[in-house]
Amino acid sequence: MKGASARLKARVLRAAALEAAPTRPVTRARVFLVAITGVVIALAIFSGWMGGVHFGDARHGVPERSPLFVAGTFLGWTAIAATATWLAFTRPTMLGRRRAWLLSLCVLTPAALFAWMLLCHLQMPTALAWVPARPGLKCLSFTIAMAAFPLVALAYVGRERNPRAAASGGAARGVAIGALAGSLVDLWCPITGPAHVLVGHIAPLVVLALLGALVGQMLTAVRFKAPRESSSRARHAPRW
Amino acid sequence: MNARHLPDFRGLAAGNGGPAVARGPIAAAGLATSADRAMDRYANGDEAAFEAVYDALAPRLMAFLRRQLRDERAAEDLLQQTLLHLVTGRASFLPGARVVPWAFAIARRLVIDAGRKNRRQVPIAVDADVVGSPLPSPAPWADQIFQARETAARAHAELSRMPEGLRVAFELVRLDGLSLADVAELLETSPNAVKVRVFRASEALRAALGDVSGDARRSARAP
Numbered sequence: 290m291k292g293a294s295a296r297l298k299a300r301v302l303r304a305a306a307l308e309a310a311p312t313r314p315v316t317r318a319r320v321f322l323v324a325i326t327g328v329v330i331a332l333a334i335f336s337g338w339m340g341g342v343h344f345g346d347a348r349h350g351v352p353e354r355s356p357l358f359v360a361g362t363f364l365g366w367t368a369i370a371a372t373a374t375w376l377a378f379t380r381p382t383m384l385g386r387r388r389a390w391l392l393s394l395c396v397l398t399p400a401a402l403f404a405w406m407l408l409c410h411l412q413m414p415t416a417l418a419w420v421p422a423r424p425g426l427k428c429l430s431f432t433i434a435m436a437a438f439p440l441v442a443l444a445y446v447g448r449e450r451n452p453r454a455a456a457s458g459g460a461a462r463g464v465a466i467g468a469l470a471g472s473l474v475d476l477w478c479p480i481t482g483p484a485h486v487l488v489g490h491i492a493p494l495v496v497l498a499l500l501g502a503l504v505g506q507m508l509t510a511v512r513f514k515a516p517r518e519s520s521s522r523a524r525h526a527p528r529w
Numbered sequence: 530m531n532a533r534h535l536p537d538f539r540g541l542a543a544g545n546g547g548p549a550v551a552r553g554p555i556a557a558a559g560l561a562t563s564a565d566r567a568m569d570r571y572a573n574g575d576e577a578a579f580e581a582v583y584d585a586l587a588p589r590l591m592a593f594l595r596r597q598l599r600d601e602r603a604a605e606d607l608l609q610q611t612l613l614h615l616v617t618g619r620a621s622f623l624p625g626a627r628v629v630p631w632a633f634a635i636a637r638r639l640v641i642d643a644g645r646k647n648r649r650q651v652p653i654a655v656d657a658d659v660v661g662s663p664l665p666s667p668a669p670w671a672d673q674i675f676q677a678r679e680t681a682a683r684a685h686a687e688l689s690r691m692p693e694g695l696r697v698a699f700e701l702v703r704l705d706g707l708s709l710a711d712v713a714e715l716l717e718t719s720p721n722a723v724k725v726r727v728f729r730a731s732e733a734l735r736a737a738l739g740d741v742s743g744d745a746r747r748s749a750r751a752p
Contacts, residue, residue: 294587294591297587297605297608297609298583298587300609301583301587301608301609301612301613302579302580302583304609304613305579305612305613305616306576308613308616308617310616310617310618310619310620311620312572312573312574312619312620313572313573313574313619313620313621313622314573314574315574315620316620316621317620380623382623382626382627382630382714383621383622383623383626383627383628383630383631384630384631384634384714384715387717388717389717447620447621448617448618448619448620448621449618449621450614450615450617450618450621450631450635452614452631452634452635452637452638453634453638453715453717511614511635511638511639511642512639512642513607513610513639513642513643513646514610515646
């Protein structure tokens with residue numbers, strides 16, 4: 290038995306030495322780099338492609354928003370997004386937050402953001418106006434374009450192993466990053482109709498939650514790999 | 530399946546279940562701390578610390594995997610995979626975190642995933658060779674060996690009949706030596722709920738093994 294356990298130990302230590310897994314300081318540096326790159330990409334899209342802050346859209350008859358109103362909606366949205374980000378990315382223990390917690394975060398964050406936008410927009414004269422030329426597809430695309438890179442790259446460089454709720458954790462992170470990206474889109478978008486808010490500002494969070502769940506399941510989930518050391522297929526499969 | 534794979538149910542059969550806390554050398558408090566420290570050093574880049582992580586975790590994980598899989602080779606394979614997940618995920622190890630619940634959660638996930646991929650449930654039922662095996666030799670302690678094996682077989686049968694929640698909590702606390710807090714974290718519940726589950730499982734086992742322990746006591750008192 291001692292011989293067998295010594296052989297097993299040697300085998301595991303050898304396999305561990307071959308893994309060349311990055312250390313915590315290296316990974317922290319990579320995560321920081323990815324986060325900075327994500328912010329730069331988002332700001333480049335915001336200022337270069339979207340054209341920065343828009344207070345109104347005279348072409349489609351959308352009245353100007355006051356700077357105070359824009360700042361108010363932006364700050365409220367950002368506060369909700371920052372809270373969601375903190376909850377989605379911090380782990381109180383190595384097993385992370387419970388699945389129920391994460392799924393609640395996925396549902397409550399978009400709901401809170403929608404409620405906040407509705408509350409703010411009710412103060413506008415065009416609160417419930419529907420602008421056929423702006424259904425929200427641009428806002429949806431911009432949000433996804435800003436959030437997709439950091440979502441995937443952070444999951445890849447983070448090297449987490451989540452044996453309990455990989456997909457739920459990924460979904461929560463997708464919603465959180467989408468909410469952060471949405472704060473910039475909110476600065477740009479003057480449309481106040483609830484249908485537009487749902488399609489352009491809330492729907493991307495759902496899309497990013499699904500993408501995050503997929504990425505989480507692919508990159509952070511713990512999955513069994515059939516052993517491949519033996520030459521015979523029959524001997525490969527564990528016999529339980 | 531041989532006798533060394535059988536968990537020790539003798540204390541339970543004798544009726545001294547006591548509070549739901551881990552016992553024995555495996556549950557020594559210093560072990561977890563040294564494993565956590567070693568994992569922390571390993572996460573920071575001290576490659577040699579992995580051996581200490583292995584020494585602290587492998588015996589406990591191996592006992593858990595053997596009991597779940599009933600196959601030495603499969604248990605070794607999953608032990609290797611569990612530890613390699615710790616290796617690849619070392620950068621995500623939080624400073625000051627506990628490695629034991631993480632490692633057991635990974636091992637448990639691998640067991641479930643492997644069972645799913647093999648399209649079979651992980652067997653918990655009693656092995657035929659445990660129930661009906663003849664005595665190895667007519668040595669003086671043959672009675673005790675037979676008694677222990679019979680007790681273990683009945684305990685396994687009783688465990689396999691239990692609801693999964695009770696069985697898993699009991700196994701992790703009483704047989705694997707995890708703390709209530711660790712098991713609560715693993716099973717996404719509260720330490721009190723784990724305590725209740727372990728107590729119920731212990732009571733069920735004690736009820737099932739009561740006559741065995743009674744026989745054991747009677748035979749011990751006999752001239």
